[in-house]
Amino acid sequence: MMNAHIARTTLPLLAVCACILAYPSAPLYAEEATPEEKGLQIARETREKGRGFENFTAEQSMVLRNKQGKESLRQLRVKVLETDGGGNKSLFVFDRPRDVQGTALLVHTHKESDDDQWLYLPALKRVKRISSSNQSGSFMGSEFAYEDLGTPEVEKYTYRYLRDEPCLEMTCTVVERFPLDKRSGYQRLLVWQDKDELRIWKVEYYDKKNSHLKTLTISDYNLYLDRFWQAGEMSMVNHLTGKSTVVTWKDFRFRTELKESDFTQTGLKRMR
Amino acid sequence: MPQAAVLILATALLSGVSYGAENYELDIFGSLDVENLWYPQNGAYAEQRAYATGFVAKPKLFLTDYDGSWSIQIAPFFRLDTADSQRTHADLREAYFLVFGEIGDGEWEMRLGVDRVFWGVTESQHLVDIINQTDLVENPNRESKLGQPMAHLTWSTERGIMEFFALTYHRARTFPGVHGRLRSSILIDDEHIEYESAAGEWHVDLAARYSNSFGPFDVGLSVFDGTNRDPVFMPNLDADGTLSLVQHYEQIRQYSMDGQLTIESWLFKLEALRREGASNLMGAKEDYTAFVLGGEYTFNSVLGSAADFGLLAEWNYDLRQEREHSSTEFQNDMFLAVRLALNDTQSTNLIAGILADMDYSTRTLSMVLKRRISDQWSLNLETIVFMDVDEKDIIYTTRRDSFIALNLTYNF
Numbered sequence: 001m002m003n004a005h006i007a008r009t010t011l012p013l014l015a016v017c018a019c020i021l022a023y024p025s026a027p028l029y030a031e032e033a034t035p036e037e038k039g040l041q042i043a044r045e046t047r048e049k050g051r052g053f054e055n056f057t058a059e060q061s062m063v064l065r066n067k068q069g070k071e072s073l074r075q076l077r078v079k080v081l082e083t084d085g086g087g088n089k090s091l092f093v094f095d096r097p098r099d100v101q102g103t104a105l106l107v108h109t110h111k112e113s114d115d116d117q118w119l120y121l122p123a124l125k126r127v128k129r130i131s132s133s134n135q136s137g138s139f140m141g142s143e144f145a146y147e148d149l150g151t152p153e154v155e156k157y158t159y160r161y162l163r164d165e166p167c168l169e170m171t172c173t174v175v176e177r178f179p180l181d182k183r184s185g186y187q188r189l190l191v192w193q194d195k196d197e198l199r200i201w202k203v204e205y206y207d208k209k210n211s212h213l214k215t216l217t218i219s220d221y222n223l224y225l226d227r228f229w230q231a232g233e234m235s236m237v238n239h240l241t242g243k244s245t246v247v248t249w250k251d252f253r254f255r256t257e258l259k260e261s262d263f264t265q266t267g268l269k270r271m272r
Numbered sequence: 273m274p275q276a277a278v279l280i281l282a283t284a285l286l287s288g289v290s291y292g293a294e295n296y297e298l299d300i301f302g303s304l305d306v307e308n309l310w311y312p313q314n315g316a317y318a319e320q321r322a323y324a325t326g327f328v329a330k331p332k333l334f335l336t337d338y339d340g341s342w343s344i345q346i347a348p349f350f351r352l353d354t355a356d357s358q359r360t361h362a363d364l365r366e367a368y369f370l371v372f373g374e375i376g377d378g379e380w381e382m383r384l385g386v387d388r389v390f391w392g393v394t395e396s397q398h399l400v401d402i403i404n405q406t407d408l409v410e411n412p413n414r415e416s417k418l419g420q421p422m423a424h425l426t427w428s429t430e431r432g433i434m435e436f437f438a439l440t441y442h443r444a445r446t447f448p449g450v451h452g453r454l455r456s457s458i459l460i461d462d463e464h465i466e467y468e469s470a471a472g473e474w475h476v477d478l479a480a481r482y483s484n485s486f487g488p489f490d491v492g493l494s495v496f497d498g499t500n501r502d503p504v505f506m507p508n509l510d511a512d513g514t515l516s517l518v519q520h521y522e523q524i525r526q527y528s529m530d531g532q533l534t535i536e537s538w539l540f541k542l543e544a545l546r547r548e549g550a551s552n553l554m555g556a557k558e559d560y561t562a563f564v565l566g567g568e569y570t571f572n573s574v575l576g577s578a579a580d581f582g583l584l585a586e587w588n589y590d591l592r593q594e595r596e597h598s599s600t601e602f603q604n605d606m607f608l609a610v611r612l613a614l615n616d617t618q619s620t621n622l623i624a625g626i627l628a629d630m631d632y633s634t635r636t637l638s639m640v641l642k643r644r645i646s647d648q649w650s651l652n653l654e655t656i657v658f659m660d661v662d663e664k665d666i667i668y669t670t671r672r673d674s675f676i677a678l679n680l681t682y683n684f
Contacts, residue, residue, distance in 0.1 A: 064617055066617070072617050072646075072647065097619075097644055097646075097647045097683075098301075098647055098648050098683030098684065099303075099619075099644055099650045099681065099683050101301060101683065114536070116534075124390050124415060125389065126392075127390075128393075129393075129485075129490045129534050129539075130534070130539075131534055131536065131537050131538070131539065131570060133536040133537050133572070134570070134573075134580065135572075136572065137573055137578060137580065137615060138615045140619075141578075141616050141617040141618075141619065183572075185573070257339065259374075259379075261374070261378065261379035261428065264428055265433065265483070266426050266428045266433055270343075270370065270372070270381070272299075272334050272345070
C-alpha cells in the first residue's frame with residue numbers, strides 16, 4: 001500500500017521538455033499565418049529540436065517550501081530512453097525522503113494514449129501497474145502537477161501566438177496553450193520562449209476559473225552534445241497558497257549505456 | 273566476489289557509511305523501528321499478554337560494480353519482542369548475487385542466493401504468491417515473508433518475461449508462542465517439522481512463470497511444484513503429556529494466473545489458482561480451485577483538494593466441495609475498503625476496510641494510517657478489529673485479539 005502520490009507521475013519528462021536542440025536561426029513561421037497557426041508552428045519546431053538525444057541519466061532534487069518558509073527535500077535519480085515510436089521510456093528511483101528510498105517508477109509514454117506506469121515497492125518486492133489518469137494532482141506534495149511534468153505532446157493542446165516581447169537579454173514569443181484533455185486543471189497556459197533557441201523561460205498557469213494560479217521560471221540552461229539545451233533549475237510558485245518548489249538538475253549524462261531492457265519490469269526490480 | 277570487494281565491504285560495514293571506490297559502489301541503508309502493540313481485550317488463553325513493545329532493525333547493504341553489470345544485496349532482519357519469545361527472531365531476508373546481460377534481442381538475469389519474490393495483484397490476500405514462506409509472527413496480514421534460498425533465472429524479450437526458479441530449501445512458517453496473541457488454542461511445535469517428501473526440507477522445489485503486458489492488460493501465468501508453504505497440523509502428545517500441533521508440509525503442484533486491466537481510473541484484478549495434492553481442513557486430500565476477483569476506482573483531486581480517494585472491492589472464494597473444509601479464512605469473503613492519499617508534504621495515507629465473511633458472522637475491520645514526520649522519521653498506525661467471530665470460523669481462536677499497533681520508524 002505504497003504512497004499513491006509517488007505513483008502516476010510522468011515527471012522527469014520534464015527533462016525532455018526542456019531539452020531543446022540548438023538550431024540555426026530560421027524563420028519560424030510565415031508572416032501571413034494566423035495566430036493559431038503560428039502557435040502550432042512554434043510547438044512543432046520545439047518538438048523537432050528536442051529529438052535525437054537517445055538517452056540520458058540525471059539527478060534531481062526538489063525543495064518544497066511552504067508559506068512559513070519550512071522546507072522539505074526530495075531526491076531522485078532519473079533515466080530516460082528515447083524510443084522510435086515517438087514516446088519515451090523513463091525510470092525514476094527515489095532516494096529521499098528516506099521512507100520511500102528505493103521506490104522506483106517505470107513510465108512508458110505514448111503519443112496518442114495514456115501512459116503505462118509501473119511502481120516498484122522494495123519492501124514487498126512488488127511491482128504494481130498503476131493508473132496514469134491523474135493529471136492535475138500534486139507530484140510528491142510539490143507545486144508541480146503531473147501534467148506540468150509530462151512531455152508536452154503537440155497534439156494535446158491548441159495554440160494561439162500572442163506577441164513578441166523582450167525577455168532577459170533576448171526576444172521571446174508569448175504563446176497561449178489550451179489543454180484538450182478534460183482532466184487538466186488549467187484553462188490555459190502562457191509560455192515564453194526565446195526566438196533563437198526555443199528555450200522555455202517562463203510559464204504562467206491559469207486555472208479553470210481563469211485566475212493566475214502558478215508561475216514557472218526556468219533558468220541555468222546548459223548545452224549538451226552541442227545540440228541540446230537543458231535547464232538546471234525550475235522554480236514553481238503557487239500564487240494562491242504562497243507555496244513554492246525549486247527543482248535542481250545535476251549530473252546530466254547523455255548517450256549512456258542504457259538499453260531498452262533496462263526499461264522493463266525486470267529492469268525495474270533491479271533498481272534500488 | 274573479488275577480494276577487493278570483500279575488503280571494501282568490511283571497511284564500510286565497520287565505518288557504517290557509503291563508500292565509492294573506482295570500481296565498486298557500496299550503499300548501506302535501512303530502518304529502525306519501535307513498535308507498541310495494545311490488545312484491549314483479555315486474551316482467550318490465560319498466558320496471553322495485553323501489551324507488547326518491539327524493536328525492529330532492517331539494515332540493507334548493496335554493492336555493485338561501476339557499470340552495474342553485477343550486484344550483491346544483503347538484508348538481514350531482527351525483531352525483539354517483550355511479550356512473546358517466539359516473536360523475537362532474526363532472518364536473512366535477502367542475500368543474493370545478481371548478474372545480467374544481453375542474449376539475442378533480449379536479456380537474461382540470474383539471481384543466486386536468498387531472495388523475496390512477489391506474485392500477484394490483489395490487496396485482501398496474496399493468493400498466488402507462493403515462492404516465500406510467511407513470517408506469520410510479524411503481522412497477520414501475511415505480507416512479511418522469510419528469505420528463500422534459490423536460483424532464479426529470468427529471460428525477457430519483446431514476447432514477454434520467462435522466469436525459472438529452483439528453490440533449494442524449505443522454510444517452516446513462524447507462529448506465535450504461548451504469551452503471544454493471534455494464535456491457535458494448542459501451541460504449534462516449531463522444532464519438529466514433518467514433510468511428505470523423504471528429502472524433507474531439502475526437497476528442491478521448481479517453479480516457472482510467464483508474464484507480459486499487452487496494452488492496458490498485465491498478466492502472469494505460473495506453475496509451482498514442490499513443498500507446500502501452507503502446513504497441515506497433526507496433534508501430538510509428548511512423553512511428558514504436553515499436547516502440541518506438529519506442522520506437516522505436503523508435496524503439491526499449483527497452477528495460477530494473475531491479471532490486471534488498467535483503464536483510466538479503474539483497476540480490474542483477478543488471481544486464481546488450482547492446487548493439487550494438498551489436504552483440506554479435515555485431513556483429506558482434495559484438489560481445489562480458488563480465486564480473488566475485484567477492482568479499484570480512484571477519484572483524483574477530490575473536492576478541489578490535492579487528495580485522492582479510492583474505493584476497493586474484492587471477492588475471495590474457494591471452490592472446495594465443502595467450503596467449511598477450506599484451510600484458509602478466505603473461503604467466501606468480501607473485502608471492501610477506502611483509500612485516502614492526501615498528497616501532502618508528509619504523504620499522509622489512510623486505508624480502511626472490512627473483510628466480511630459471507631458464510632459466517634465474522635467481520636474484520638482493518639485500518640492503516642501512515643504519515644511522514646521528517647525526512648528520516650515516519651509514523652504508522654495500524655488496527656485490526658475482530659467482530660462477531662463465528663465459532664465455526666477458522667480464526668475463532670483469535671476472536672479476542674483485536675489490536676492497535678503504533679510504529680515509529682527511523683530511516684537511514
